[in-house]
Amino acid sequence: MGTQKRTSLSRILLAGCCSVVFSLTGSLAWAGTIVGTDHDFSTSTWSGGEICIACHTPHNADTTTTDAPLWNHALTAATYTLYSSPSLDATVGQPDGSSKLCLSCHDGTVALDSFGGVIGSTYISGTANIGEGTPGGTTGDLSNDHPISITYDAALAGTDTSLFDPTVGSVTIGQGGDSKTGTIDDVMLLANKVQCASCHDVHNKYAIPGTPLLRITDAASALCLTCHNK
Ligand code: HEC
Ligand code: HEC
Ligand code: HEC
Ligand code: HEC
Known part of the structure; x- marks a missing residue:
């Protein structure tokens, strides 16, 4: 039983290792x-x-x-x-x-x-x-x-109609194998709030290469237009 577990674990590790190598060599998008x-x-x-x-x-x-x-x-x-x-x-x-x-x-x-x-x-x-x-x-x-540490919810988007409703629709942060898709609330807000980490990824995990750790590119102001309906 113990051996069985170790075997499948090492298979998973091996698979993980190969896919990292593949991403490194096969795609520059891996950040x-x-x-x-x-x-x-x-x-x-x-x-x-x-x-x-x-x-x-x-x-x-x-x-x-x-x-x-x-x-x-x-x-x-x-x-x-x-x-x-x-x-x-x-x-x-x-x-x-x-x-x-x-x-x-x-x-x-x-x-x-x-x-x-x-x-x-x-x-x-x-x-x-x-x-x-x-x-x-x-x-x-x-x-x-x-502004940071502000609550950004459906009610705020109702008051300020130049904001997208953070609970509907779908946005993607990061790129390549390191990306996450969901509502603004799911992937950018922390407990319904805009924080530094809404725009930046401190670990560079879900960040766009060549930007200051931004989770969505600032080219053509895509980051801003994710939340602001301008
Ligand atoms: C609404 C999105 C947003 C939020 C929230 C935000 N930033 Fe930024 N930040 C940016 C963008 C876009 C840039 C790149 C443009 C610039 O430098 O002004 C940036 C740049 C930076 C830089 C690089 C500046 C430099 O010139 O070295 C640092 C450091 C930084 N932010 C830290 C923070 C910290 C700390 C917080 C929270 C207190 C924060 N940011 C909140 C969008 C944001
Ligand atoms: C410059 C400061 C800083 C460094 C360096 C740093 N972290 Fe973090 N870490 C944070 C902050 C801030 C948070 C909480 C907010 C967030 O996730 O943006 C966090 C959250 C986390 C979390 C919990 C949330 C999650 O993302 O799963 C883990 C796990 C974590 N860090 C692991 C690490 C490990 C491992 C290292 C070293 C390889 C590391 N961190 C280096 C600042 C840092
Ligand atoms: C332990 C100290 C420490 C903490 C905590 C920390 N940072 Fe930093 N951060 C730094 C230093 C040092 C730099 C490099 C500053 C410089 O260039 O002079 C930096 C640079 C940055 C940059 C610019 C990156 C670039 O490529 O231009 C951003 C953006 C940033 N930090 C955001 C954050 C955010 C967001 C958090 C919290 C989630 C955070 N930092 C937490 C120390 C820290
Ligand atoms: C994660 C969502 C989010 C992102 C990304 C974002 N913002 Fe915001 N921003 C907000 C929210 C929420 C407010 C508060 C709006 C209000 O209450 O009127 C705000 C406020 C502002 C304000 C102040 C409005 C006022 O009435 O004083 C400006 C200007 C602004 N943002 C510009 C930007 C720019 C420029 C960017 C890109 C660098 C950006 N925002 C990125 C969510 C975001």
Whole structure:
């Protein structure tokens, strides 16, 4: 029985291995890995040569934020100036869910190498500092960024008719073997909300090669036209 199981498992592994080789050689469309992206920290001096560790840990994870899978990175405590405009229908609050995890590096207040309980000293800078905070700071600015942590549901699309109903129709994120198709709600929203991860794939799994980890290409503004009926 045990041998039987091992045999079928190795067949599956073998099949998986061959299809990866096939995708690599047979199609340039195969993207789907964090290796070699901006989030592959294995060549940074502070990472101990690992990729996942700056963000995840198998043990003693931080459970204070929802949507934080086995989280290992120090969390931002910043309060942000939020996006606002007279035509906005959605309610924008302080960032929550996985966007809080992104901002824990991308608001410039917490060091990249602050993880596993250690306080680091290397901060994100330039245009990648989306939250525009300063090292050790307690404030940030999201007023010049696309709103995040907003509920986007059928009701909002009813109020703002220039948005597609996120619960009907079908969109595809990623490409090639690494793609997913479903409603906007299924494949882009997290608990009905637009978050950083609606547009970006932190692991580059469902992302389009040659874009900043975008889940749908920004060529001809396809990404924007997925949600906005303009
Ligand atoms: C730069 C930070 C970062 C790195 C590096 C990173 N992750 Fe993640 N990971 C996240 C965030 C943020 C989420 C939750 C939101 C999301 O999925 O977009 C997540 C979610 C996950 C999840 C649960 C959701 C899912 O996609 O299945 C798994 C499993 C996971 N990561 C595994 C890994 C592994 C394995 C590595 C290393 C090869 C890794 N991650 C590297 C930030 C990171
Ligand atoms: C552990 C710190 C860390 C976390 C957490 C993190 N990032 Fe990053 N991210 C970086 C660094 C460092 C860069 C490279 C910045 C630079 O070029 O200066 C980067 C780059 C990026 C880029 C640009 C990629 C490109 O190819 O141009 C995007 C987009 C991005 N991150 C999105 C996210 C999103 C979305 C999340 C959350 C789901 C996230 N990041 C979480 C550290 C992090
Ligand atoms: C509505 C879609 C959308 C959302 C939501 C979104 N982004 Fe982006 N992001 C983009 C697009 C499109 C680009 C490429 C164009 C640009 O650079 O302005 C980009 C670019 C970036 C870059 C690269 C900027 C650079 O010049 O290095 C980073 C880093 C990034 N985003 C992080 C984030 C983080 C963190 C969040 C959440 C706080 C977020 N994004 C939310 C669409 C989005
Ligand atoms: C995942 C869906 C989604 C994607 C992708 C997306 N948006 Fe949005 N966007 C929204 C939602 C929802 C709102 C809130 C609209 C409202 O409540 O009026 C919004 C708000 C906006 C607003 C502010 C509207 C106002 O009245 O102030 C602008 C401008 C905008 N988006 C432009 C873009 C652009 C440009 C892109 C592509 C880079 C993009 N969006 C991609 C869902 C999305």
